[in-house]
Amino acid sequence: DTSTDQGSTAQAAAPQTSSSGQAVVNYALQFVGNPYVWGGTSLTNGCDCSGFVQQVYANFGIGLSRTTYTQANEGVAVSYDEMQPGDVINYGGHTAIYIGNNQIVHAANENLGIIVQSNPAFEPIVTIRRFV
Numbered sequence: 001d002t003s004t005d006q007g008s009t010a011q012a013a014a015p016q017t018s019s020s021g022q023a024v025v026n027y028a029l030q031f032v033g034n035p036y037v038w039g040g041t042s043l044t045n046g047c048d049c050s051g052f053v054q055q056v057y058a059n060f061g062i063g064l065s066r067t068t069y070t071q072a073n074e075g076v077a078v079s080y081d082e083m084q085p086g087d088v089i090n091y092g093g094h095t096a097i098y099i100g101n102n103q104i105v106h107a108a109n110e111n112l113g114i115i116v117q118s119n120p121a122f123e124p125i126v127t128i129r130r131f132v
Helices: 021-029 049-058
Strands: 076-078 088-090 095-100 103-109 113-118 127-130
Touching (some): 021 049, 021 095, 049 095, 049 103
Antiparallel strands (some): 076 127, 095 103, 103 113
8 A cells, every 4th residue: 555545536536637447437426425316417416327327437538328229339348357437338238337346326216316326237237338
C-alpha cells in the first residue's frame, strides 16, 4: 500500500476527464439512493435500468440505445472472467454496471431504486459489453 493511495471512496476526487471504466463507475455511484422509474431517464428524478446505463454513459459522450435488449448488442462482448469496472452486464430483461469487487450498481426496481449489490450473477447473464 502506498502513502498516496486515497482509496476508491474518496469524496473530494477531482472531476474525471478520462472515459475509463473506473471513471464511469465513480460517476454512476453518485446516483445510488435515487428512485427507479420505469421508462425514466433522469439520474436524479428516476430512471429504469437501461435508462440508468444510457445516461451514465452519455456523460462520457458515449451514445447507447434506450432498451436493455438493444444495449445487449452494442459495444464489445467480453467474458465474465475478463469483466472490468464499467462493463455493462445484460441479464435479458435487466442491465447493470459492474463496479469491481464482485459488485454491480443498477436501477433495481421501484422498491429499491438505484443500489449497489453484490453477486453480479444474481440472475443468468446473457452478455457483458464494454464501451470504454
